[in-house]
Amino acid sequence: MHLNQVATQPIEGQKPGTSGLRKKTKVFMGPHYLENFVQAIFDAIGGATGKTFVLGGDGRYFSHEAAQVILRMAAANGAAKVIVGQGALLSTPAASNLIRLFRTDGGIILSASHNPGGHDEDFGVKFNTPNGGPAPEAVTEAIFARTKTIQQYGILETVDADLSRPGVQRMGDMVVEVVDPVADYAALMETLFDFGAIRELFASGFRMRFDAMNAVTGPYATEVLENRLGAPKGTVVHGAPLPDFGGMHPDPNPTWAHELIAEMMQADAPDFGAASDGDGDRNMVLGRGVYVSPSDSLAVLAANAHLAPGYAGGLKGVARSMPTSAAVDRVADAMGLPKYETPTGWKFFGNLMDADRVTLCGEESFGNGSDHVREKDGLWAVLLWLNILAARKQSVGEIMADHWNRYGRNYYSRHDYEALDASTANVIMGDLRARLDTLPGSTVEGMRISSADDFAYTDPVDGSQATGQGLRIVFDGGSRIVLRISGTGTEGATIRLYLERYVAGPEGLGEEPQKALAPVIRAAETLTGLRERSGRSEPDVVT
Numbered sequence: 001m002h003l004n005q006v007a008t009q010p011i012e013g014q015k016p017g018t019s020g021l022r023k024k025t026k027v028f029m030g031p032h033y034l035e036n037f038v039q040a041i042f043d044a045i046g047g048a049t050g051k052t053f054v055l056g057g058d059g060r061y062f063s064h065e066a067a068q069v070i071l072r073m074a075a076a077n078g079a080a081k082v083i084v085g086q087g088a089l090l091s092t093p094a095a096s097n098l099i100r101l102f103r104t105d106g107g108i109i110l111s112a113s114h115n116p117g118g119h120d121e122d123f124g125v126k127f128n129t130p131n132g133g134p135a136p137e138a139v140t141e142a143i144f145a146r147t148k149t150i151q152q153y154g155i156l157e158t159v160d161a162d163l164s165r166p167g168v169q170r171m172g173d174m175v176v177e178v179v180d181p182v183a184d185y186a187a188l189m190e191t192l193f194d195f196g197a198i199r200e201l202f203a204s205g206f207r208m209r210f211d212a213m214n215a216v217t218g219p220y221a222t223e224v225l226e227n228r229l230g231a232p233k234g235t236v237v238h239g240a241p242l243p244d245f246g247g248m249h250p251d252p253n254p255t256w257a258h259e260l261i262a263e264m265m266q267a268d269a270p271d272f273g274a275a276s277d278g279d280g281d282r283n284m285v286l287g288r289g290v291y292v293s294p295s296d297s298l299a300v301l302a303a304n305a306h307l308a309p310g311y312a313g314g315l316k317g318v319a320r321s322m323p324t325s326a327a328v329d330r331v332a333d334a335m336g337l338p339k340y341e342t343p344t345g346w347k348f349f350g351n352l353m354d355a356d357r358v359t360l361c362g363e364e365s366f367g368n369g370s371d372h373v374r375e376k377d378g379l380w381a382v383l384l385w386l387n388i389l390a391a392r393k394q395s396v397g398e399i400m401a402d403h404w405n406r407y408g409r410n411y412y413s414r415h416d417y418e419a420l421d422a423s424t425a426n427v428i429m430g431d432l433r434a435r436l437d438t439l440p441g442s443t444v445e446g447m448r449i450s451s452a453d454d455f456a457y458t459d460p461v462d463g464s465q466a467t468g469q470g471l472r473i474v475f476d477g478g479s480r481i482v483l484r485i486s487g488t489g490t491e492g493a494t495i496r497l498y499l500e501r502y503v504a505g506p507e508g509l510g511e512e513p514q515k516a517l518a519p520v521i522r523a524a525e526t527l528t529g530l531r532e533r534s535g536r537s538e539p540d541v542v543t
Contacts, residue, residue: 001156001157001158001172002156002157002158003076003154003155003156003157003172004076004154004155004156004157005152005153005154006032006035006152006153006154006155007151007152008032008035008036008150008151008152008153009032009150009151010036010147010148010149010150011032011033011036011147014033014036014037014040014144014147015140015144015147016126016127016135016140016143016144018344018345018347019113019124019126019134019345019346020109020111020124020125020126020127020134021037021124021125021126022112022113022115022122022123022124023122023123023124024120024121024122024123025060025061025062025117025118025119025120025121025122025123026119026120027123028062028066028123028125029062029065032153034066034069034070034125035069035073035153035155036147036150036153037125037143037147038069038070038073038108038125038153039073039077039146039150039152039153039154040143040144040146040147040150041108041127041143042073042074042077043146043150044139044142044143044145044146045105045106045127045139045142047077047078048074048077048078048079049077049078049079050078050079050080051079051080051104051105051106052079052080052081052082052083052102052104052105053074053079053081053082053083053104053105053106053107053108054082054083054084054090054095054098054099054102054104054106054107054108054128055067055070055071055074055082055083055084055085055088055090055107055108055110056084056085056088056089056090056094056095056107056109056110056181057085057088057089057090057109057110057111057216057279058089058091058092058110058111058113058117058215058216058241058250058278058279058280059087059088059089059215059216059241059242059243060110060111060112060117060118060121060122060123060243060244060245060278061117061118061119061121061123061243061244062119062123063088063110063243064087064088064163066110066123066125067084067088067110067163068160068161069155070082070108070110071084071161071171071174071176072155072156072157072158072171073153073154073155073156074174075156075158075171075172075173075174076154076155076156076172077154078173079174080174080175081174081175081176081177082174082175082176082177083098083102083104083177083179084161084163084176084177084178084179085178085179085181086163086164086165086166086178086179086180086181087163087164087181088110088163089181089216089219089241090109090181090216091181091185091216091217091220091279091280091281091379092109092111092113092279092280092281092375092376093185093280093281093369093373093375093376093377093378093379093380094181094182094184094185094220094280095107095109095128095132095375096128096132096133096373096374096375097132097184097185097188097372097373098179098184099128099130099131099132100131100132100373100374101184103130104130105130106127106128106129106130106135107127107128107132108125108126108127108128109125109126109127109128109279110123110124110125111124111126111216111278111279112124112278113277113278113279113281113282114249114250114251114252114277114278114279114282114366115250115251115278116244116245116249116250117243117244117245117250117278118243118244118245119244121244127139127140127143128374128375131350131354131374132373132374132375133346133347133349133350133374133375134345134346134347134350134374134375135347136347136350136351136464137347137464137466138464156171156172158171158172161176161178162178163178165178166178166179166180181219182219182220182223185220186220186223186224186228188372188373189224189379189380189383190228191309191310192308192309192310192311192372192380192383192384193308193309193310193383193384193386193387194308194309194387194390194391195228195229197387197390197391198229198383198386198387198390199229199230200390201386201389201390202229202230202231202232203230206271206272206389207232207270207271207272208225208231208235208270208271208272208273208274208386209235209237209260209263209264209270209272209273209274210225210235210236210237210273210274210275210276210382211237211238211252211257211259211260211273211274211275211276212236212237212238212239212241212275212276213238213245213248213250213252213256213257213275213276213277213278214238214239214240214241214242214245214246214248214250215238215241215245215248215250215276215277215278215279215280216241216278216279216280217276217277217280217378217379218236218238218239218240218241219239219241220280220379221236221239221276221379221382222236222239224379224383229386245278250277250278251277251278251282251366252274252275252276252277252282252283252284252366252378253284253366253541253543254284254291254542254543255541255542255543257275257284260273260275260284260286261286261291264286264287264288264289264290264291265289267289269288269289270288271287271288271389271395271396272285272286272287272385272386272389272396273285273286273287274286274382274385276378276379276382277366277378280377280378280379281346281367281369281375281376281377281378282365282366282367282376282378283297283366283367283368283378283379283381283382284366285297285381285382285385285396286396287395287396287397287400288395288396288397289397290396290397290400292396292400293325293364293412293413293513293543294324294362294363294364294365294366294367294368295320295324295325295327295328295362295364295410295412296325296327296400296403296410296412297362297368297381297385298318298320298324298327298328298360298362298368299327299328299330299331299403299407299410300385300388300399300400300403301360301362301368301381301384301385301388302315302318302328302331302332302335302337302360303331303335303403303407304388304391304392304399305359305360305370305384307387307388307391307392308384308387308388308391310370310372311359311370315335315337315358315359315360316337316338316356316357316358316359316371317332317337317338317339317340317352317357317358317359318331318332318337318338318339318340318358318359318360318361318362319339319340319341319342319349319352319357319358319360319361319362320339320340320341320342320361320362320363321341321342321343321344321345321348321362321363321364322341322342322343322344322455322457322469322470322472322482323344323363323364323414323470323482323484323496323498324362324363324364325364325410325412325500326410326478326480326500326502327407327409327410327412328360328362329341330407330408330410331407334406334407338357338358340352340357340358340460341457342457343455343457343466343469343470344363344365344469344470344484346361346363346367346369346374346375346376348457348459348466349361349369349374350374351459351461351462352460352461353371353374354374354461355461357460357461358371359371361376362376363376364412364414364498365414366378366543368380368381369381401509404505404509405505405506405509408502408503408504408505408509409502409503409505409508409509410478410500410501410502411500411501411502411503411511411513411516411517412498412499412500412501412513412517413498413499413513413514413517413542413543414496414497414498414499414541414542414543415496415497415499415521415539415541415542416486416494416495416496416497416539416540416541416542416543417494417495417496417497417530417534417536417539417540418492418494418540418541419492419493419494419540420492420493420494420495420534421492421493422492422493424493424533424534425485425492425493425494425495425534426485426493427533428495428528428529428530428533428534429471429483429485429495431528432471432483432527432528433454433471436452436453436454436471436473437452439452439473439527440452444523444526444527445519445520445522445523445526446519447475447476447477447479447519447520447523448475448476449473449474449475450474450475450476451472451473451474452471452472452473452474453471453472454467454468454469454470454471454472455469455470455471455472456468456469457469469484470482470483470484471483471484473527475520475523477502478500478501478502479500479501479502479520480498480499480500480520481497481498481499481500481520481523481524481527482496482497482498482500483495483496483497483498483524483528483530484496484498495530495534497524497528497530497539499517499520499521499524500517500520501516501517501519501520503516514542
């Protein structure tokens with residue numbers, strides 16, 4: 001056993017995005033790359049001496065090797081203890097829960113979320129702060145700044161820790177506690193939801209399909225749905241986490257979860273379908289013949305959360321990311337709840353939850369969550385849906401129809417133009433940004449533009465500001481176009497085009513979304529020339 005101080009030098013491009021640092025796996029496997037970034041994390045938070053951390057991830061390729069490196073570095077940097085999920089596995093919401101439950105000094109999560117995994121695919125490292133949430137921009141900027149000046153890192157040369165079974169061991173002077181990755185999370189879910197009512201729902205013959213996409217949620221869903229709630233064995237499919245996700249793209253949307261979509265659109269489909277992503281923080285939900293958009297899902301959860309024991313006292317408020325549809329705003333207005341519109345990135349919700357301003361939050365990118373942790377939580381959203389279905393004794397389709405009849409419908413879709421040449425993407429965005437001031441009052445495709453801006457946000461809790469968060473074009477009546485460049489890819493640039501059209505009803509609530517959005521889609525092309533200028537005849541992904 002030997003404490004080694006390794007000489008290194010800064011590596012360009014180690015700037016964390018909206019949720020950590022994501023690069024191709026082979027980049028992280030390169031000399032000093034992972035070590036530089038991890039040392040920068042420790043240095044940026046004032047060192048690791050005497051501190052306790054949580055460590056785990058989604059099990060993607062290189063996770064086991066990375067976990068051992070991080071443990072040896074934590075020991076060399078004087079950490080007192082690291083709590084690590086068995087097999088180096090922890091879903092992102094489960095990691096957030098452990099950070100909060102054991103009041104640790106933060107955690108390191110090994111994941112690139114919904115991005116593909118494998119030797120030639122993606123890897124990521126994210127630091128979560130003691131509140132359990134993603135590091136705020138002040139911390140990520142400090143980490144990035146340190147990556148630009150780093151000259152050495154500490155690592156203990158010793159044998160690997162045994163992460164195969166729960167228990168306590170030592171690595172130098174540091175305690176390594178391996179824990180069951182599922183147990184504490186499942187116990188938390190039992191405090192929030194009426195497990196008895198959900199058990200009765202399954203006992204009545206209710207059928208469900210949960211597609212874990214060979215990612216980390218498989219063990220969680222199997223334990224909670226099948227073992228604790230009595231769903232029939234086989235309810236969870238693709239339940240074994242695999243380093244390459246079995247070749248699947250672990251993003252729960254209609255494009256990548258096409259197998260589940262096909263099953264749920266059949267006449268004899270299960271009553272309820274759901275999927276989760278690589279690290280377990282996203283979800284997609286469906287009924288028989290019914291796809292529920294993430295924006296609508298957030299609105300339905302907000303309107304019905306009181307049916308679950310953990311939220312029976314009502315909500316403090318709701319929040320959504322700016323690109324997410326305004327459907328939840330209409331629920332908040334009807335219920336007299338405070339509402340907030342934030343930039344994309346769960347860290348912006350953390351301040352609101354820590355200040356007791358909101359209970360439920362959501363993003364259009366298939367992420368919902370509440371103040372039970374400080375991350376979005378895929379299985380949590382599925383369980384809240386099950387609690388609502390059990391309490392209301394209606395189908396998903398009936399619940400959606402009732403919701404739209406009461407609140408109106410925000411038709412909504414996201415069109416992704418992936419892996420564009422970065423310069424092309426920047427020119428498209430730059431040209432539109434330069435014209436924003438001239439657009440209000442003009443008419444496109446028969447719709448009058450009421451406002452246009454580049455979204456900026458001032459945090460109501462700490463006064464911090466975020467600018468350049470996405471281009472918004474709002475039409476009379478509430479229809480919208482939003483464009484932003486994604487921060488979650490690892491190559492090229494992805495432009496996300498968000499399209500929204502509000503229909504108050506009672507007429508026009510049952511249209512196919514792309515058809516209902518057709519005038520907004522045409523207006524977007526007229527304003528941006530996105531398809532023509534990108535050379536794409538259609539988006540790569542439509543959700």
